[in-house]
Amino acid sequence: MARERERAAEAYRTYGPAVYRRCLRLMRDREAARDATQEVFVKLVRELSKLEDAAVALPWLYRVATNHCLNQLRNAGRRGEEPVGELEVASGAQPSFPDRHLAASVLARFDEGTQAVAVGVLVDGMGHEELAGALGISRKTVERRLARFLAGARALVGVQP
């Protein structure tokens, strides 16, 4: 068991900064990001073996951290706490400015999988291929979810495509 503790601590030390940065970017609050980072690792220690290969571990952690933070934000919105507000979008990201800000303002209305795609493409500025790899889904699924999100988001705010 001491070995398990050491492995968990080592994984936390190695990948904790990346998860913390991800949480900080999405939550934009250091206290919330600290709590979220801990929560992510407490959940993940059951699957420590996945953290042994950095090429696999980082996209997986990124995905879990993204989903966790988006859930936290969505739940906070449901409880009537401070809403998500506008996420800090990547400057120069490929989609147009209105689409990116549309994503930030209506994100919480969508399911977890769609949110992850919307954030990856519209907020982080990731390419479809890279995002597909990070989320463990196909490029077609990325494109399908993105199209669904944009259509739904435009409908929600009454914007013509």
Place this chain on the structure above:
Amino acid sequence: MTNRCPSDLALEQHLLDPAASPLLAHVEVCPLCRHRVARMLRDGEDFRRYVFPGSVERVEAAAARDRRRWLPFVLAPAGAAVAIAAGLLLVARAPPGPPAGYEGGVKGGSMTLAVYTTGDQGVRALADGAAVPAAAALRFKVGARDCAALWLFSVDAAGQVTRLHPAAGDAAPPPAGGELPGGAVLDGQAGPERIYAVCAERPLPWEDVARAAREAAGGGAVRVRAGAALPGLPPGTAQATLLLEKRP
């Protein structure tokens, strides 16, 4: 961000091992990415200083708790697999791709390296991969045959190669009994630190040893932990290594 700038995820991968990263050239010339990396490093430091120390216990406890939950179910198969596992362990501990003349390891071969520290329970020998306080005081003991020049040094995650013995001057044979005079105090920075001991049959310049150390383990935490054998040392040179995990 320009069209060619990497995503945050790609930069995270870059930060795990900057020296081996395909993004290194881009980051060095792109002001925006340099700024992004600098900000990421600042946030990483925030994690190391203010998040990790107060939360690592909780993460460790969760790992131990989860292990206990599964223990009754794995005991029987584990017993049956002991012989196989023992064989795998021996293979797994050997460093990858040892160069000609490699004889080291923490134990065995013609060279041994033991590292000691003191704590609440008195003096203890440290195992490979042991966690120690980031500013722990260390003592060293080596065992080597035909050793005309002993170098003891460490490499950390920042790629810093630090001479531990001798601290100055040329290398000399180890003292009788192998216990090195003095010792070393770690730098207080959390992260992995790999200790190497090298024994050569003939005089061996420090510059050659330091270059081999940078090639083997310089350039980030992942490389320090991987701990490749020191390359390019003269035939007949023995080496041993041990990893320490410095905790805040």
